[in-house]
């Protein structure tokens with residue numbers, strides 16, 4: 001890929017090739033069935049773990065590789081998206097939002113037990129911040145954890161949690177202190193802890209292959225050793241975590257747009273109307289040219305922010321811009337892709353139908369478009 005040489009080197013190409021082979025071998029033959037079944041086999045985590053995919057970007061001592069190499073992660077994420085199911089990618093990748101706080105701030109004995117199990121695919125990790133009363137206003141979360149000797153007693157609930165049904169480890173945002181962001185902590189809560197129950201798998205517009213669930217904590221006793229980081233300092237950890245999640249969501253949006261564009265180009269070449277391929281009509285040629293232009297600009301901007309992140313620069317404003325820009329562009333491109341495909345674009349057997357549905361979540365999850373604009377305007381001094 002010569003156009004991307006300034007971001008990706010030979011080692012990233014190797015990552016790309018190996019993830020692409022994995023997707024072709026293990027996912028693509030089954031993905032349509034898994035989407036319809038609203039689930040994919042748990043065994044896929046083990047296979048992705050054994051292929052080294054789950055560990056990309058994590059320390060070798062825990063079974064990872066390419067630690068700190070952000071573009072290896074970008075390359076892997078892009079290739080995973082080639083399976084065409086955002087839900088599968090979100091489900092398989094829920095470790096990337098649940099695990100980083102454990103890796104960075106959990107007690108060493110907890111970290112050393114949990115991280116290798118998740119990177120090998122033996123256990124599944126999820127992040128639980130959003131509550132039924134709201135997700136945007138994280139500082140107002142209500143799930144309460146009260147210290148009682150060597151335990152916290154946790155009461156409250158979470159919702160819309162990706163991998164919520166079948167995760168083993170949950171990084172849960174709780175209130176240990178007073179009101180506002182200064183009273184928030186992160187706790188590792190394990191499946192099977194008395195007082196912790198998982199609700200039903202929620203039905204969704206898109207991301208069908210991912211499981212999304214409600215979680216309930218009823219006087220749930222969590223060992224104090226499961227505190228992640230310092231008590232009442234969890235908010236900063238959640239915000240730091242959001243930066244990489246927003247980059248990941250921008251990459252997902254760009255890849256969704258890429259797949260939609262590829263489908264449109266192929267359809268425009270083969271589908272005929274009025275005696276010629278529809279791609280020969282100027283109105284469609286221009287639409288495809290605009291889709292390609294928008295995607296190119298979005299991808300370059302996202303890569304640029306990733307490069308700055310990789311160099312250790314703060315890109316709070318820019319990563320919010322990248323997420324909004326990429327998800328907006330992808331929304332437009334998937335809309336156009338369905339239009340180019342005509343009636344076939346509305347059929348479940350067509351990839352663009354799924355891309356159209358799947359993309360809708362990307363400007364909501366990981367911070368809504370409006371929340372991104374709040375961050376951007378705050379950074380502008382407004």
Ligand SMILES: Cc1cc2nc3c(=O)[nH]c(=O)nc-3n(C[C@H](O)[C@H](O)[C@H](O)COP(=O)(O)OP(=O)(O)OC[C@H]3O[C@@H](n4cnc5c(N)ncnc54)[C@H](O)[C@@H]3O)c2cc1C
Nearest residue numbers: 127128129130134135136160161162364365366367368370
């Ligand atoms: C498929 C799916 C998977 C998810 N996975 C996870 C997960 O794994 N873990 C997790 O913790 N959460 C997850 N979420 C939750 C997601 O992060 C939240 O839905 C999101 O943050 C928005 O919160 P909310 O739904 O409560 O909307 P609300 O916060 O209630 O917002 C409703 C509307 O009000 C707007 N709004 C809110 N505040 C402002 C403001 N200050 N200015 C202007 N407008 C505002 C919002 O932009 C939105 O349009 C997931 C959600 C979905 C749908």
